[in-house]
Amino acid sequence: MATIYEKMTTPELTLALEKLDTQVELTRAKHLALDMARGKPSPDQVNISRPLLSILNEDSDLIDEGVDCSNYGCFEGIPSARRLAGAFLGVPAEQTIVLGSSSLNIMQSVLIHYWEKGVPGYTPWSKLDNVKFLCPVPGYDRHFGITEDLGIENIPVRMTPTGPDMDQVEELVANDDSIKGMFCVPKYSNPTGVTYSDETVRRLATMKAAPDFRIVWDNAYCMHDLNEHGDHLMNIHGVAATVGNEDRILEVASTSKITFPGAGIAFFGSSEANVKEVAKTLMVGLISANKLNQLAHARFFPTIEALHKHMMHHAEFLRPRFQLVQKKLSEGLGDTGCATWTDPNGGYFVSFDSQPGTAQRIVKLCADLGVKLTPAGATWPYGRDPHDTNIRIAPTYPSLEELGQALDVLVLATKTVCAIKALEDRE
Amino acid sequence: MATIYEKMTTPELTLALEKLDTQVELTRAKHLALDMARGKPSPDQVNISRPLLSILNEDSDLIDEGVDCSNYGCFEGIPSARRLAGAFLGVPAEQTIVLGSSSLNIMQSVLIHYWEKGVPGYTPWSKLDNVKFLCPVPGYDRHFGITEDLGIENIPVRMTPTGPDMDQVEELVANDDSIKGMFCVPKYSNPTGVTYSDETVRRLATMKAAPDFRIVWDNAYCMHDLNEHGDHLMNIHGVAATVGNEDRILEVASTSKITFPGAGIAFFGSSEANVKEVAKTLMVGLISANKLNQLAHARFFPTIEALHKHMMHHAEFLRPRFQLVQKKLSEGLGDTGCATWTDPNGGYFVSFDSQPGTAQRIVKLCADLGVKLTPAGATWPYGRDPHDTNIRIAPTYPSLEELGQALDVLVLATKTVCAIKALEDRE
Numbered sequence: 100m101a102t103i104y105e106k107m108t109t110p111e112l113t114l115a116l117e118k119l120d121t122q123v124e125l126t127r128a129k130h131l132a133l134d135m136a137r138g139k140p141s142p143d144q145v146n147i148s149r150p151l152l153s154i155l156n157e158d159s160d161l162i163d164e165g166v167d168c169s170n171y172g173c174f175e176g177i178p179s180a181r182r183l184a185g186a187f188l189g190v191p192a193e194q195t196i197v198l199g200s201s202s203l204n205i206m207q208s209v210l211i212h213y214w215e216k217g218v219p220g221y222t223p224w225s226k227l228d229n230v231k232f233l234c235p236v237p238g239y240d241r242h243f244g245i246t247e248d249l250g251i252e253n254i255p256v257r258m259t260p261t262g263p264d265m266d267q268v269e270e271l272v273a274n275d276d277s278i279k280g281m282f283c284v285p286k287y288s289n290p291t292g293v294t295y296s297d298e299t300v301r302r303l304a305t306m307k308a309a310p311d312f313r314i315v316w317d318n319a320y321c322m323h324d325l326n327e328h329g330d331h332l333m334n335i336h337g338v339a340a341t342v343g344n345e346d347r348i349l350e351v352a353s354t355s356k357i358t359f360p361g362a363g364i365a366f367f368g369s370s371e372a373n374v375k376e377v378a379k380t381l382m383v384g385l386i387s388a389n390k391l392n393q394l395a396h397a398r399f400f401p402t403i404e405a406l407h408k409h410m411m412h413h414a415e416f417l418r419p420r421f422q423l424v425q426k427k428l429s430e431g432l433g434d435t436g437c438a439t440w441t442d443p444n445g446g447y448f449v450s451f452d453s454q455p456g457t458a459q460r461i462v463k464l465c466a467d468l469g470v471k472l473t474p475a476g477a478t479w480p481y482g483r484d485p486h487d488t489n490i491r492i493a494p495t496y497p498s499l500e501e502l503g504q505a506l507d508v509l510v511l512a513t514k515t516v517c518a519i520k521a522l523e524d525r526e
Numbered sequence: 527m528a529t530i531y532e533k534m535t536t537p538e539l540t541l542a543l544e545k546l547d548t549q550v551e552l553t554r555a556k557h558l559a560l561d562m563a564r565g566k567p568s569p570d571q572v573n574i575s576r577p578l579l580s581i582l583n584e585d586s587d588l589i590d591e592g593v594d595c596s597n598y599g600c601f602e603g604i605p606s607a608r609r610l611a612g613a614f615l616g617v618p619a620e621q622t623i624v625l626g627s628s629s630l631n632i633m634q635s636v637l638i639h640y641w642e643k644g645v646p647g648y649t650p651w652s653k654l655d656n657v658k659f660l661c662p663v664p665g666y667d668r669h670f671g672i673t674e675d676l677g678i679e680n681i682p683v684r685m686t687p688t689g690p691d692m693d694q695v696e697e698l699v700a701n702d703d704s705i706k707g708m709f710c711v712p713k714y715s716n717p718t719g720v721t722y723s724d725e726t727v728r729r730l731a732t733m734k735a736a737p738d739f740r741i742v743w744d745n746a747y748c749m750h751d752l753n754e755h756g757d758h759l760m761n762i763h764g765v766a767a768t769v770g771n772e773d774r775i776l777e778v779a780s781t782s783k784i785t786f787p788g789a790g791i792a793f794f795g796s797s798e799a800n801v802k803e804v805a806k807t808l809m810v811g812l813i814s815a816n817k818l819n820q821l822a823h824a825r826f827f828p829t830i831e832a833l834h835k836h837m838m839h840h841a842e843f844l845r846p847r848f849q850l851v852q853k854k855l856s857e858g859l860g861d862t863g864c865a866t867w868t869d870p871n872g873g874y875f876v877s878f879d880s881q882p883g884t885a886q887r888i889v890k891l892c893a894d895l896g897v898k899l900t901p902a903g904a905t906w907p908y909g910r911d912p913h914d915t916n917i918r919i920a921p922t923y924p925s926l927e928e929l930g931q932a933l934d935v936l937v938l939a940t941k942t943v944c945a946i947k948a949l950e951d952r953e
Contacts, residue, residue, distance in 0.1 A: 137598070139597055139598050140597070142594065142596075142597070145596050145597055146596075148596075149584035149585075150584045151584075152582045152583050152584050152586060152818070153583040153584045155579045156579050156580040156583065157576035157577045157578075157579050157580045158576075159579060167569065168789075169569075169572050169573075169575075169786050169787070169789070170566055170567070170569070170572055170786070170787045170788070171564070171566050171782075171787040171788050172788075199626045199627065199628075199816070200626065200815065200816045201626075201811075201812050201813065201815075203811055203812060203813060204811045204812050206811075207810065207811030208811070211638060211642075215676070225652070241813070244810050245810060245811060248810045249642070355598075355813075359596050359597075359818055360596070360597045360598040360813075360814075361597070361598050361599075361813060361814040361815065361816060361817060362595075362596070362816040362817060362818040362819065383634065383671050383672060383675045384628075384630055384631045384633075384634030384635070384672060385628050385630060385631050386628065386630060386668070386782075386787075386788060387787075387788040388627065388628075388788065389626070389627045389788060389789040389816065389819065390788060390789060391579070391786055391789040392789065392816065392819070
């Protein structure tokens with residue numbers, strides 16, 4: 100689709116650019132300092148979890164169903180936290196491990212283990228000539244970083260409104276044994292907000308792949324609905340088990356965006372065999388995780404319903420921000436043809452696509468005008484967005500007022516870069 | 527030195543064994559269930575840290591010198607916790623990283639990093655034909671486990687009353703470039719309780735070694751004096767820097783045996799260059815550590831003096847236990863020649879050496895009589911104690927009464943096995 104600037108005559112376009120330039124200079128004069136780069140809850144939002152800090156005090160009972168949470172032991176996590184993890188991830192409590200605060204750290208540890216030792220029964224990945232991972236794009240730069248750091252080749256696969264392009268995925272994994280894994284954020288994907296359809300989940304769980312192919316099922320946002328009835332995500336463990344693929348699924352999540360970022364508890368859930376093997380491996384480098392934090396969390400969320408209620412409280416902060424993104428972008432860019440963007444029902448991000456070859460310039464112009472965005476390209480492996488279109492919008496941290504200003508700048512920058520490009524293209 | 531049993535005539539020895547057997551059967555009839563295996567503080571001792579749990583509550587200020595501890599960020603740790611870490615480890619605060627609860631986990635992450643990528647400027651250890659680590663013995667099985675897991679060869683070196691045998695260490699590292707590191711618990715070593723002398727520290731810091739040789743300086747017990755004036759340990763960083771070896775020292779510690787086992791905060795301290803490089807590496811798998819736990823700890827210990835005072839409170843629980851070990855062993859075995867043992871001024875363990883070829887049988891007899899000990903051999907790499915003499919005594923967890931009973935059993939088992947062996951040897 101042609102943009103409004105492409106459709107203009109050259110004198111019209113020159114005039115439009117002059118007007119945009121004037122707006123740019125007026126905006127620059129405001130000396131803004133706004134940040135729309137970070138997937139962080141706002142301070143007010145974080146504060147709703149403060150009662151968690153009063154759960155334990157010096158007089159508390161520190162025993163959880165017979166386990167002393169104040170001393171070493173109980174590597175797999177305390178019983179009540181594992182029950183919560185099971186309800187959270189959709190596996191029996193015995194198929195979970197509850198660890199420290201970081202799910203990223205769990206993913207890395209497990210992948211390093213397969214790199215060094217291999218999936219049980221198979222060659223260590225480090226001993227193979229090529230190891231590749233599939234990375235749905237746009238995706239999460241921290242995922243790509245873990246595999247890149249190990250020397251695993253990240254292969255982008257296209258995201259669609261129902262999840263990764265499964266025709267592409269199936270064809271790749273069926274014909275290339277060196278593809279050993281795939282990153283998935285199946286609900287409210289980072290940054291598109293897409294939730295995988297039942298068909299996508301089913302195909303991922305059952306498709307033909309290398310026997311030591313593993314899916315990192317990062318369910319970071321499985322509880323992060325913006326409304327009471329969020330997207331439905333099929334339980335992948337059940338489908339995988341029907342064809343004997345239960346070992347394929349490595350699910351992780353944490354409460355970082357539920358209670359305190361960086362200070363929550365993290366979950367691992369998988370098959371019985373994987374949980375046993377992963378626990379044995381992680382024990383080499385850890386005596387036991389912080390069980391007092393597990394206890395505080397398990398008492399703060401005695402049931403998964405209590406957790407869901409807490410998430411609805413979070414949604415009160417997030418809903419108006421996500422609504423403002425849609426409003427500002429629709430009003431500012433809706434009839435320009437300059438960009439498209441997603442409208443998710445949950446999660447932490449909106450994915451924004453500008454015209455090919457403009458994302459870096461838009462991010463740079465925003466920065467010049469005092470609005471920090473996630474670097475263009477960050478949503479692609481190696482930071483290389485081949486069409487230079489994708490920008491991740493993180494609307495959660497700024498106040499509504501700041502967010503509105505930042506979005507105005509993004510709209511202005513998008514239109515300006517789009518108009519400049521239209522002029523360049525005809526020169 | 528000959529044991530009393532070796533000196534007996536055969537009829538005397540047979541009679542002595544009959545008496546010991548009677549005692550064994552009387553003990554067996556008690557159906558004891560005691561545990562002297564675990565380096566854990568007793569529940570009463572742990573309770574002295576309970577006020578830490580009241581430090582933060584829902585109304586607390588969660589800002590530490592400008593850092594919001596309730597949200598992401600500040601990877602290296604919050605300012606006040608890094609200051610504590612610096613005072614703890616004897617390096618400037620800027621040369622520390624404060625992480626989650628486990629120092630073992632930090633050691634493992636750093637060694638995996640060198641394994642995968644190499645010490646900066648040198649070949650990754652995984653690409654070398656041989657990689658070896660020196661392991662002072664008796665030592666800590668968890669250390670040996672990290673290197674064993676990576677496929678690094680663990681080479682035992684003899685402990686002396688002033689630390690590892692430095693003549694042996696210097697000769698080994700000077701002539702073998704494949705020796706890439708060494709584990710040290712420099713103060714109140716696990717399990718001997720030995721504190722390295724100034725000369726040992728100086729030689730370790732300055733000796734000729736491979737340029738990518740690293741010392742894991744696990745200062746787990748640096749604050750764990752049994753008395754007001756504990757052993758003196760020289761600051762190794764200062765000595766190392768005088769000869770440009772400051773990158774050699776990787777110091778770690780945690781508050782696991784200061785506040786809550788498994789739920790403390792862990793410290794890394796090294797040269798400026800190492801801290802920068804290690805932080806960059808660890809960031810691949812961690813967004814930020816649990817800063818709320820760091821904040822609670824930093825407020826609980828506003829100064830290193832406050833921490834020292836807390837440790838003197840811990841010592842009140844530990845002192846009578848360590849005294850009881852000396853009393854029971856001296857009274858029971860002092861004139862038998864059957865065993866020797868250490869008498870440390872701090873730490874968590876006493877190292878016990880029986881006659882060659884008896885440790886496994888002693889541990890087994892103790893188990894038969896209801897007293898669990900650390901498995902014989904655990905203090906050696908691969909669990910192989912070549913002379914089968916060493917047993918680690920962990921006196922901290924049981925009550926004084928239970929500890930006394932357990933030590934009586936150890937004395938009886940040592941004498942019994944020693945007498946049986948004397949009889950066997952003359953048959």
